[in-house]
Amino acid sequence: MMKNIQIIFISLCVVILLAPENTKAQKRAYTFHLKNGSEITGIILSRTQDSLKLKTKCRNIIIFACSEIDSLKQSTLEISPRQKRKRNKKKFRSEFNKDVFKKGLYSYSTLGLLTTKLRLDENACFALHSIVGYEFKHWLGTGIGVGLESQIRTIIPIYFNLKTHFANIANSPLINFHVGYSVPLKEKSEDDIYDYNFEGGLNWGLDLGIASFKTENYAFVLSAGYHYQRIRETCLPHRYTWHETKKITTYSFNKIVIKIGFLFR
Numbered sequence: 001m002m003k004n005i006q007i008i009f010i011s012l013c014v015v016i017l018l019a020p021e022n023t024k025a026q027k028r029a030y031t032f033h034l035k036n037g038s039e040i041t042g043i044i045l046s047r048t049q050d051s052l053k054l055k056t057k058c059r060n061i062i063i064f065a066c067s068e069i070d071s072l073k074q075s076t077l078e079i080s081p082r083q084k085r086k087r088n089k090k091k092f093r094s095e096f097n098k099d100v101f102k103k104g105l106y107s108y109s110t111l112g113l114l115t116t117k118l119r120l121d122e123n124a125c126f127a128l129h130s131i132v133g134y135e136f137k138h139w140l141g142t143g144i145g146v147g148l149e150s151q152i153r154t155i156i157p158i159y160f161n162l163k164t165h166f167a168n169i170a171n172s173p174l175i176n177f178h179v180g181y182s183v184p185l186k187e188k189s190e191d192d193i194y195d196y197n198f199e200g201g202l203n204w205g206l207d208l209g210i211a212s213f214k215t216e217n218y219a220f221v222l223s224a225g226y227h228y229q230r231i232r233e234t235c236l237p238h239r240y241t242w243h244e245t246k247k248i249t250t251y252s253f254n255k256i257v258i259k260i261g262f263l264f265r
Helices: 002-027 081-100
Strands: 029-034 039-047 050-055 061-067 067-075 106-117 125-137 140-150 156-163 170-184 187-189 196-200 199-212 218-237 247-264
Touching: 002 199, 039 061, 050 067, 106 140, 106 218, 125 247, 140 187, 156 199, 187 247, 199 247
Parallel strands: none
Antiparallel strands: 029 039, 029 067, 039 050, 050 061, 106 125, 106 247, 125 140, 140 156, 156 170, 170 199, 187 196, 196 218, 199 218, 218 247
């Protein structure tokens, strides 16, 4: 008789403690002290008059009878680092649309492939670029950029950059436009016939991409677009090669650019 009364009492405690919470009760953690001396902490998934179904922090599912319970109390269920990261990411995604883009400095670094035929051939080259700027809103950011490219010569582009994000969302389409001037890393060279002088020239480009924000502070960016570069080459013959003449060649490079990069704020 006393055993039945104890079972009924424990069941009533469980029902009374959990009933006011309805669905929220399933998100609360409880510690159950069993009659065999063990303790189980977890989230209640379901309950009947005679049994409970519990999910522990290790994601194990345990079912035990109410008659095994000696006492219970509300507890705090510690979550794993992986679950914390998922929770923080979910929280960031839910709060992102409120007002993630704020005024402030940003830096944007990219590694790009410049090519004319979307493949690695003798005309393809790699380019490193870095931009430091100021973001006014998600649709307006300006900055100054510098890079390193290998066209017919290694050149250093210096340019003004303008960027805009089309939407204030976690995976935001963006567009970048830059215009500036490039200078050769080495202005002079020579061979058996000519002395070569290299001059920089106009550079500009436009690319469209996606910025995937992992947190409010950084994003991974993938983009593609158009890149223009002009370089001037002057060939002066040596004195003993009197039969040669001065040559001036202007190179204009029209290339497709594919970039991967990181945006930090």
